[in-house]
Amino acid sequence: MGLHNGDKMMRYEEWSKLARKASKRSLWMVHFCTGCGAIEMPPVMTSRYDMERFGIAPMATPRQADVLLITGYLTVKTLRRVIQVYEQMQSPKYVIAFGSCTINGGMYWDSYNTIKHLEKYIPVDLYIAGCMPRPEGIINAFLELMKLIDEGKARGWERYQKYYDKYKENQRRVFNFEVKEEEKEEKEQKREKNEEH
Amino acid sequence: MDMIGIAIKITILIAYAIIGTCTGLLFMGIGRKIVARVHNRVGPPFYQNFIDVAKLLSKKTNISHGWIFDLALLFSISGILLTLLFLPIGGVQLLSTDGDAFLVLYLLAIPSLGFALGAGASGNPNAGVGVMRALVMMLSYELPFVITLIALMIYYDTTSLATIVRMQSINGIKSWAITMPPFMIAAFAADMALQGMLMEQPFDIPVAPHEIASGPMVEFGGKYLGSLMLYKAIALVAETTLFVDLFLGGGVVAHGNFAFVINFIVWLALIFLLFALSILIAASFPRFRIEQAFGFYWKYEAIIAAISLIWVYIMVIK
Amino acid sequence: MLDIIFAELVVAAIITFFVREKLAAIIAFFISLLPLLALLDWASNYGFAIINLGIENHMKIYLAGVTLHLAITPLSWFFALMILPLFPVIMLYSYSFFKENDGFFALMLLSLFATFGILLSRDMLSLFLFWEMMSWSSFLLVYRSKDKNAIMSYLIFSVFAAFAILFGIIILWHENSSLLLSDILNISGKLGFVAIASIITGFAVKAVIMPLHAWAPFVYSKCDEPFVAFLSGGLSKLGYYGIFLFLFSLKGVDILQNYMTNVSWNYLLAVFGALSAFFATLIAILQDDLRKLLAYSSIGQLGYIAIGFGIGTPLAITGALFQAFNHAFFKAILFLAAGIVAYRTGKWKISELGGLAYKMPFTFMATLFAIFALAAIPITSGFASKWLLYEAAIQQKYVFIAPIMLIAGVGAFLYSFRILYGVFLGENRHDSVEEAPKSMIAALFILVLPLIIFVVFPGYMLDLMKPALQAAGIESIAHTKFAIETSLAKYNSIAVLITLMVAMIPAFVIYKARKHRVTSFEDNYLAGEPYELHKPAMHAANNYYKPLKKVLLPYLEPGATYYFEKIYNGIKCVSNAVRRIYTGYVQDYAIYVVLFLLFVMGWLIWI
């Protein structure tokens, strides 16, 4: 399971411009709707805001999708699913995290089982701040993502490949509460280094 | 046939294959636009599907589930191109003199079977259920469709699509099959069957994104999904063309030196009208359940088709 | 030459009974090649000319005071070409199939002996005699299954068939005062009608035409697969051989038609064929037992042959013979492959199987080919035969039969995919399963060959059956090497194949343009759930066509079996009543004696 850590990774820059333009205008999204932010999705898709005019379409499975939209807080239980879904997506793939919960835990900042920093576990390309963001915010985020793609800056999926071990460690730490203290410290240090990097 | 003739023929075939593909993608985009307008939305640009296909084919990761999964890609595009080329398009007989309507019916099964194999090979239960629904749908809509097909065949005393088109084009629009009362009924039944064939609502049971995660395509992504989109685009053209060939004289209205240009445009218009009709129906109806669809086709549609068949039979016997 | 072959078959049958299973298989394999030599010999002597050997050239067997006439005819040559190659293939397959020699090979050789005899017999007695020999040798093979339903239904239906054929034969004999098939039937009116109808009924039992099919699902689903491959591939064709012989070669059609000119008896046969094609297909879709599914699929596919004979035009008969040929091979492959699956996994239920394609790729490929042929996909020869039949139905404006045939053809996709998906694709459930032994794979691929050859050259098949048709006074239809042409349309196989190959190029370009990565089956999208949690519910093959079942089942019940059981129970009631006559009191019996005496006296003196 998961992705290769091949050395011969094709650089994003090497892609033809046409391909980038195509991906930009055809963002297919799989939205992970366990949080309360899901309520904002229907207006975005339907006639009021109509995201299809930008070529954005909701998809049923991660295999077909380019964008993973996480609408709100994640618990330890749902994080496992999110990672599964993310890893099943085919690169280039992007993650948009939606709402404050994904940034810092939001109103669940002191809950024992919610995920506070999504960035620790999967590479987020774009955050939409707010509790909760308006549909315009979502549209705006997508436009922003398009801009990033066009500029070749939306490289979360490459980051995930590069620091696969680190991400995995973080993930394991959440899922496995029985990691020994020493190991924890070691990994903590390594992770901090990676974050600096 | 000499070498030049063969070369010309091959060029024409390739040209029609490309035209078919582009037309299909274009129509799909227009179809999305139409649906959006019905929904009071702006909708994507008409060329959206070209972008989608380009994106899918340029995806970096493509996940396969083994060589049987790859058969889906290979069989779908080749099979549907094969089918398209065996149809008279706008009165132009490509390969349709080498086969007939039965051949076309069975050639249409090649890409479907290929895709079903790929879907099955992925091992996803949703794919299995989706294929099951697709096959049951096929069993459902084929009954009215073959009955109307047979009505046409015994009326024109041929099974060759080329001959059917030729006989309908003798007097232009006046000799189209749909101008005759029994075939009006038949055309209605066949159009409903076409709705199922195109897998548009209310018969989009096999894909049903909200129930079974888009059914057979659940594991398809990247180039596999891209080829599926191409297949759907060409299939759209092929299936509407089949209908046009059967009931609307293949779109042939003019005879003469440059008639084929006019005929081509008429054909394009006709298949667009058919597609637009189907899209409009799709945009305004919810989805049937599979039993309901089966009942619809085998009870009401089959009876309508059978009436036309009996009518035609009586006409022919007299 | 023929007598040597017959003798060797019997001797080999006896020998194979006593040796070990591997040796038996080898002997049986080589011996079963012998009849093919006779065919080659015939072909090299006479080519495709129509030769009917005179009575002086018949091979004669003297048995219990009567003489049996045997000779090869063009018709029997063609049917032999269809049926006899199955035997060596089955022997090859059985080389590793059986763990011990319990008489299978001996009985198969006896079946071959009887089959060869049926095909060669030139008089009705020997036809009937060999037919019955085939009945009992195949019955003994059924008997090995130890299943009550299979044993009883097969024996009862066989004997019923035998009596029906016997009834017809004795009428023909009595009216014609000759048993030789070369004597033209000089019989008409009611008797001729009864005779021909009864003979056709008898053969229809083995040809599994629908109301007389009740034995087939039991037998096909319980016996050893190599035998069932012969039963479905070969034996059923013998039924159609009989029908062809009496209907067309002996002009039984005219006899039927002369008796009742206002009823088309042919059409009746076609209707029965169409009904079996239609209903058997629908029933097959709903089956879960792989063997039952294949059994009903056999009934359905054989129905097409009956339709072809029923329509009775040259086009239809050509199509029917072509279909018979294809069916012999693809159904044998399917049953043999089912046997391989059971051999490796020990399971029959489709819902319990799954994911074998990557474990047994060759078996899968052969099965795929067979299924392409069964579903009449135009890349195997299965299409040409069905196409001819459709054309024939349209040509005759059979508005009832044509749609039924077509929709049954669509139904074939449904159960074909059930086999493909349920057994070979989907969830991988058998980690330790290996590919089948080499001999089995070889057997499968030998059978695939004709399906490929005759899709490229459908014209060759028509050439092969031409003498048989012409001997029966049926015109052969226009064809070239690659193309068949009818009054309605043309089918050019090479155009389809080449265009498909060319159309493969863009597909291949797309396929090769971007790299792909093969992931394991476990990496599947299950709404984010890990595979381990969902393992038991992963395979969707359980109760696969559930919605269809809900709709169709009320219309398919009760089946023919129900009515045959009713008859059986009726006889039981009569039997119980009859038993009451034997009260067990000797006084009653004494009274019976006296009454009988009075009755006889009364009868003789006063009447």
Next chain:
Amino acid sequence: MVIHPVLLIAIPLITAFIIPIFKKYGAAIAGGAIAFNMGYAIGIFFHVYSNGKIYETIAGFNPPIGIFLAIDSLSALLALIINLFAFINFVAIGKEANYKFSMLYLLAIAGSTGIVITGDIFNMFVFFEITAVASYALIAGKKDKKALEGAIKYMVLGSIASSFILIGIALIYSQLKTLNIYDIAARIASMDAKIKWASFAMLLTGIGVEAEIFPLNGWVPSAYQGASEGVASLLSFAPSKAAIYAIARLMLVIFPFHATYEIALWVGVITLLIGELAAFMQEDVKRMLAYSSIGQMGMILIAFSLASQDLKYALIASLFLIVSHAASKSSLFLLSKSEKMHGMASKYAGIVSVLSLIGMPPLAGFWGKWYLMLAAMDEKLWLVIILIFFAGIVETAYFARYLHRSIGNDGELSLRYKATMAAMASFAILFGLLPLVYKIASLPLWGG
């Protein structure tokens, strides 16, 4: 070779009376006698086969006064079958045969052979008595309740039968003053019609009890069920075949009239149907086989009655049916000792017997049915043909059930027992393949 058919009767009779003296070696002596008889019967059969009919008068008195033995093809074949199977059956019975049993066995054989080869109607009666009395005792010999029941039923009906036979003979004698069958046949026309028919009815009823004709066969199921396997087997090939032979003689020689043909035909058809239908539901194997025997006897009766009209095919049919039934049914009765078919030989015997009975080629039963059909077709008896087919299917059904039930390998049968069964069943194949029966049936019968 000096041909003295009387030896066929004399040897077993004399031996039977010697046996009580040498109690210990009784079985051995009996075996020897039966073996001799078998050999002699084979010799006579082939003599008849190649040289034609044999007549022998006893003690130099010529017929119509003296006792007269006449052997034609029919009698020769039946004598062969009775003695051949008697020997094989005796081997199968083996140690169970004490001196009493052996004596009775010999008497039964002597009686049956006597019926078959005698040319004198009173002698026939005497041999009937010998056979019947020996059979009662043999059945009762098993010494349990069922055996006793069977024996008593048989005895009661048998005694009634004897008296009817005797009255029938007396009626004939009162008119024609002769007992020689040939003589009777020659002068039957001069008989008073009513007395003629009365005597025929008496004889048919009397012999019919032995020949298991419906409705005279009330004793059959109980007797077969009660008797031990060896005796049941003996009953199926000796007395019943001899009796049906006697009826055949009545039909073919003494009373070759249309009325008698018709009555025998329909009695045969009803016997066939009743027998097969009654067997259909039987759970007990021996009872089932007994009812099946009734059906088969009905079929043989049909064949013989047709033979009185059309010698060409019906006689061949009847002979094949007799051979097939004798071989198959006796081996099946022997097999009924064990519930399952134990071992290869018993499987072989059981399957071959069943196949022969339901008429599968190239076994003897097939030819029986085939020629029977041809004969019936010659007479255009549509209803009979269809009823025979129906009975055949019913028969197939219960035999299929029987075959299924006896699948299995448990059971204890000695090797000798199995070998004898297999040998018996093999005769169904042998007679089916060889042209013996066909040829012998085409030889002229005496008095016919």
